[in-house]
Amino acid sequence: DAGVTQSPTHLIKTRGQQVTLRCSPKSGHDTVSWYQQALGQGPQFIFQYYEEEERQRGNFPDRFSGHQFPNYSSELNVNALLLGDSALYLCASSLGGLAGGQDTQYFGPGTRLTVL
Amino acid sequence: GENVEQHPSTLSVQEGDSAVIKCTYSDSASNYFPWYKQELGKRPQLIIDIRSNVGEKKDQRIAVTLNKTAKHFSLHITETQPEDSAVYFCAAYGDPGTASKLTFGTGTRLQVTL
Numbered sequence: 001d002a003g004v005t006q007s008p009t010h011l012i013k014t015r016g017q018q019v020t021l022r023c024s025p026k027s028g029h030d031t032v033s034w035y036q037q038a039l040g041q042g043p044q045f046i047f048q049y050y051e052e053e054e055r056q057r058g059n060f061p062d063r064f065s066g067h068q069f070p071n072y073s074s075e076l077n078v079n080a081l082l083l084g085d086s087a088l089y090l091c092a093s094s095l096g097g098l099a100g101g102q103d104t105q106y107f108g109p110g111t112r113l114t115v116l
Numbered sequence: 117g118e119n120v121e122q123h124p125s126t127l128s129v130q131e132g133d134s135a136v137i138k139c140t141y142s143d144s145a146s147n148y149f150p151w152y153k154q155e156l157g158k159r160p161q162l163i164i165d166i167r168s169n170v171g172e173k174k175d176q177r178i179a180v181t182l183n184k185t186a187k188h189f190s191l192h193i194t195e196t197q198p199e200d201s202a203v204y205f206c207a208a209y210g211d212p213g214t215a216s217k218l219t220f221g222t223g224t225r226l227q228v229t230l
Contacts, residue, residue, distance in 0.1 A: 004159075033217075033218070040223075041222060041223070042122075042205050042207075042220030042221055042222050042223050043160065043205070043218075043220050044220070045217045045218060045219065048217065056217050058217060090159065090160070092218075103148050103209050103218075104150065104162065104165060105150070105162075105218060106162065107152075107159040107160045107161070108159060109158070109159045110159055
């Protein structure tokens with residue numbers, strides 16, 4: 001049973017560039033949530049995708065956008081990168097979206113983004 | 117929105133002793149409270165969770181208690197071992213019908229010494 005996977009593992013970008021991160025959910029899961037974890041901090045919720053739609057969003061600017069594909073995998077896009085975007089980006093998968101179902105979230109290994 | 121506070125930020129215990137980490141939350145609609153363990157450079161791993169319809173849950177050396185009236189929940193680790201050393205995060209998840217998202221505490225770095 002495959003767990004949550006993410007790619008790439010590490011990424012280095014410069015300010016102003018754009019980046020795309022990818023996530024494949026745990027087998028049987030249909031919901032993907034994205035989190036940003038700065039060094040020494042807890043994960044901060046970015047947004048959640050269910051049925052290919054953004055269903056909930058945290059306090060992140062529009063530079064952060066995403067997509068979910070019919071196979072439930074998801075992408076996180078960040079435009080106009082800032083130094084402060086350097087962090088570990090985690091995705092978590094669960095079942096059932098927001099309207100019930102299981103809300104237990106399982107995390108992927110993360111993508112370490114460094115913005116220079 | 118939901119706010120989760122976690123204490124202490126660091127905790128050092130001797131092997132075999134117990135460790136307790138406490139969290140408070142602000143949104144009375146929150147109904148699901150997971151705990152995650154994160155080792156250095158690795159993903160957060162779910163170690164135990166509790167839902168609002170129970171007051172306590174135990175899994176071997178790990179237990180979680182929930183007091184909905186006071187809006188706080190705690191993680192208890194007994195007979196600590198060196199491999200328990202990690203950062204532990206509590207989190208709260210709200211009512212699916214409202215602004216539902218997983219809000220994390222700031223983490224507790226647990227060090228188990230020999």
